Amino acid sequence: MSIPQLKLAIDDGSTNVKVSWIEQGTLRTIISPNSFRKEWKSAALLKGQKVFNYLIGSTKYTYDATSDKALSTTHVQYQYDDLNLLAVHHALLQTGLAPSPVSIVVTLPITEYYNPDDCQRNEAKIAAKRHNLMREISLNKGELFEIVEVEVMPESLPAALSCLLGSDCNEFTKSLVIDCGGTTLDMGIIVGRFDDVSAVYGNNEIGVCMVTDVARKALAAADSDASYLVANELIKRRQDMNFVRSVVNDESQIPRILDKIETRIQELGDQIAYEAKKFAKHPNRVFLVGGGAPLIEQAIRQAYPSLGDKVVLVNNAQSALAREICLYHADDAALQTAEPVLLEVGDE
Structure with missing residues (x-):
């Protein structure tokens, strides 16, 4: 008798990979940052510390959270290349589950999933995304999950499913979903409680990477070259001065660095608000999802002032898509939901 394969939902974004699965009635989620460079690391100095050295074809890669030589994932081609394959397998290893054959549901930006003309x-x-994740990869001195089936879904819209089902929407309600990710901006208009999707929009030139790039350049000017992961941590933890000082060598540059980051966040919010108003001038409600959602929340509220609390920042917006996809595809119901586990820079 065949053993049913575990099915995991994976929102494999360019900055972080979000993985959700149901384990003994509990919906669990982990968020695994992307930071890979070529060549291998030497063995860990500390006992119990893991080193993740991968091989794809003849190319060696390693997970390195802080290296300024970390390879860029902030481009659409990431969806089909070695780094995507690395990110998904690395994230699976962070779940704490024993490596085994698994079935996965992954995502593509709306601009990639749908033809723009029809x-x-x-x-x-x-098919290219599915083929990429079925390729051979190995872990030096370790075992990987065997991906035996890959299903692909569009990003953003399913992330608001639970919010819509729990709302007082009727068949005439138009809800705008805005997904601000690391590389792409995805938007869609949902009618009723997911009765229909009336329009979709995607822009692969707008995303949190606009802020990340500015942060990296500002850090470099302060003698503090940093990986994309460290730059993103700085954006997220910019109010934590202990953390800021820990990643900036020339502390006299801290005010300038923080000012550049805040200015770019404002520009990102203004740009997305402009695109949103062009796409959906008068929606009945707005749902914000994706890793960049907290950065743009204020700008979107200002763009739709009459909606008030009908502009909703979805709970744990960064991992909402993975959770909702998991619930949609699960064979068993989730009796409870655990808080997402975010793997910080130091957790590796």
Whole structure:
């Protein structure tokens, strides 16, 4: 008798990979940052510390949270290359589950999932994403999960499913979902409680990477070259001066660095608000999802002032898509939901 394979939902974004699964009635989620460079690390100095050295074909990669030589994932081609394959397998290892054959549901940005001319599925790109994740990869001195099945879904819209089902929407309600990710901006208009999707929009030139790039350049000017992961941590923890001082060598530059980050966050919010108003001038409610959602919340509230509390920052917005996809595809119901576990820079 065949043993049923574990199915995991994976929102494999360019900055972080979010993985959700149901374990003994509990919906669990981990958020695994992306930071890989070529060549391998030497063995860990500390007992119990893991080193993740991977091999794809003849190319060696390693997970390195702080290296300024970390490879860029902030481009759409990431969805189909070695770094995506690395990110998914590395995230699976962070779940704490024993490596085994698994079935996974992954995502593509709306601009990649749908053809721009007719809004139909882009079967070639969906197949390319599926093929990429079925490729051979090995872990030096370790065992990986065996991915035996890959299903691909579009990003953003499913992230608001639970909010919509729990709301007082009727069949005439138009809800705008805004997903601000690391590399892409995805938006869609949902009618009722997911009765229909009336329009979708994607822009692969707007994302949190706009802020990340500014942060990295400002750090470099302060003699503090940093990986994309460290730059993103700085953006997220910019109010924590102990952390800020720990990553900036020239502390006299801290006010300038923080000012540049805040200015770029404002510009990101203004740009997304402009795109949102062009796409949906008068929605009945707005849901904000994705890792960049907290950064743009204020700008979106100002863009839709009459909506008030109908502009909703979805709970744990960064991992909402993975959770909702998991619940949608699960064979068993989740009796409770655990808080997402975010792997910080130092956790590796």
